[in-house]
Amino acid sequence: MAAPQKEVARNEAELIDRIRQGESELFYELIHPYERSVFMAALSIVRNEADAEEVAQEAMLKAFANLKQFRAEAKFSTWLVQITINEARMRRRKDRKALYESIDEGKKDEEGDYIPVDFADWREIPSETLEREELKRALAKALASLNEIYREVFILRDVQQLSIAETAQALGITEASVKTRLLRARLQMRDALAPGIDGNWTTGGEYKRVRPF
Amino acid sequence: MSEIEIPIPCRHVFHHLSNYLENDVDRETRARMEAHFKECSHCTAVLDGTRNVLRLVGDGRSFEIPKRFSRRLYEKLKKEGKAK
Numbered sequence: 276m277a278a279p280q281k282e283v284a285r286n287e288a289e290l291i292d293r294i295r296q297g298e299s300e301l302f303y304e305l306i307h308p309y310e311r312s313v314f315m316a317a318l319s320i321v322r323n324e325a326d327a328e329e330v331a332q333e334a335m336l337k338a339f340a341n342l343k344q345f346r347a348e349a350k351f352s353t354w355l356v357q358i359t360i361n362e363a364r365m366r367r368r369k370d371r372k373a374l375y376e377s378i379d380e381g382k383k384d385e386e387g388d389y390i391p392v393d394f395a396d397w398r399e400i401p402s403e404t405l406e407r408e409e410l411k412r413a414l415a416k417a418l419a420s421l422n423e424i425y426r427e428v429f430i431l432r433d434v435q436q437l438s439i440a441e442t443a444q445a446l447g448i449t450e451a452s453v454k455t456r457l458l459r460a461r462l463q464m465r466d467a468l469a470p471g472i473d474g475n476w477t478t479g480g481e482y483k484r485v486r487p488f
Numbered sequence: 489m490s491e492i493e494i495p496i497p498c499r500h501v502f503h504h505l506s507n508y509l510e511n512d513v514d515r516e517t518r519a520r521m522e523a524h525f526k527e528c529s530h531c532t533a534v535l536d537g538t539r540n541v542l543r544l545v546g547d548g549r550s551f552e553i554p555k556r557f558s559r560r561l562y563e564k565l566k567k568e569g570k571a572k
Binding site for chain 1: 506546552
């Protein structure tokens with residue numbers, strides 16, 4: 276269903292050229308495929324939907340204003356997400372609440388290995404279960420429980436399916452950092468979701484947490 | 489001829505787990521991890537659970553964006569002459 280990458284790139288390059296030449300009203304067509312991507316990237320940092328929406332809109336306008344700086348060899352979607360991340364971070368700095376949260380976040384260095392706390396074996400969750408509000412809520416809650424640096428990489432790589440390289444570029448960090456943070460993010464997400472998922476989603480059975488060793 | 493696998497502890501498995509899921513571990517580490525999974529139900533549970541989570545969050549339906557977000561974005565861009 277999706278057009279092959281080369282074709283998308285060619286069409287985008289054309290659109291970008293025309294917009295640069297003055298056909299501004301084509302901009303919406305250019306960014307439309309990336310709306311969700313931009314919103315999720317914003318949400319990973321600002322954490323509430325109202326702010327994320329504002330950040331997304333601002334990021335789009337910034338992208339338009341800076342379109343002349345976009346280099347054709349780069350990937351447009353990654354560039355757009357990068358702008359969004361920067362906009363979201365600026366927004367957070369302005370937000371006074373962020374002052375308190377950054378104290379709680381503790382060290383930003385990725386130190387020590389994350390050890391899972393739960394070893395129950397999950398049965399496969401059918402995708403239809405996604406339709407259920409409880410699972411969506413549990414996912415959103417689990418995501419919100421992560422520290423920002425882990426949430427960011429998880430949303431870009433695992434939710435939005437950017438590559439490791441694209442994730443690194445969008446966040447302005449090394450690929451090694453992306454990988455280290457992903458490890459923690461993924462294991463933490465699994466632990467955060469475990470209580471609801473073992474059996475309960477499909478069979479309504481009792482959940483028993485299996486303690487390590 | 490089968491190789492003698494050097495067993496690795498669970499914490500090494502956890503350390504490599506994310507890269508393993510990315511197919512980004514060297515052959516030796518991969519072999520050791522797979523031998524470990526055969527013997528260790530806890531680590532297998534962690535592996536399966538993590539895969540499960542990744543499959544779910546990678547599904548487009550797992551996170552909803554606000555209704556009308558798209559509409560409001562369009563309206564905003566239209567107002568600025570950036571949409572038809």
